[in-house]
Amino acid sequence: MSDHELKQVIQAADRAITAEDFESLMDFYADDATLVVKPGLNATGKPQIQRAFVAIAAHFKNQMKVRQGEMKVIEGGDTALVIMETVLDTVDAEGADVSIVRRATYVFRKSDAGKWLCVIDHSYGTTLLDG
Structure with a gap:
C-alpha cells in the first residue's frame, strides 16, 4: 500500500463507515462532494451522502466492514486521484x-487549511463502463 497521507485519511473514513458513525464520516467530505451510490445513482452534498450511507448500511443489514487493499495515489497540485481496492466484508441473504472487492477511484482536494477532503467517492471504479 501507499505511504501517502491519504492512506490514513481513508483508513479513518473506513473505520467511521464500519462503526456507522456517519456524522463523523462527513468530516472527510467536501461540501460539494459526490458519492456514487450505485451505477446511475449519485448523492451530492453532505446531507445526501449521509442519508445514502444510512441506506447502504441498512441494505447490508448493518453488518458491513470496510477495509483497503492495494492503493495508488497520483497527486497534482491540490488534487489527488486515489485508485485502490476497496473490500466490503458483510453477510449474504x-x-x-x-x-x-471493488477497484475504486476517489478524488481528493486539499483545503486551504491543508486537509484532504473527498470530492468524488466512486467505489465502482471503471466497472461503470461495463453497464
Whole structure:
C-alpha cells in the first residue's frame, strides 16, 4: 500500500463507515462532494451522502466492514486521484460471510487549511463502463 497521507485519511473514513458513525464520516467530505451510490445513482452534498450511507448500511443489514487493499495515489497540485481496492466484508441473504472487492477511484482536494477532503467517492471504479 501507499505511504501517502491519504492512506490514513481513508483508513479513518473506513473505520467511521464500519462503526456507522456517519456524522463523523462527513468530516472527510467536501461540501460539494459526490458519492456514487450505485451505477446511475449519485448523492451530492453532505446531507445526501449521509442519508445514502444510512441506506447502504441498512441494505447490508448493518453488518458491513470496510477495509483497503492495494492503493495508488497520483497527486497534482491540490488534487489527488486515489485508485485502490476497496473490500466490503458483510453477510449474504443466507447469513454467510462474503467479501466484495471493488477497484475504486476517489478524488481528493486539499483545503486551504491543508486537509484532504473527498470530492468524488466512486467505489465502482471503471466497472461503470461495463453497464
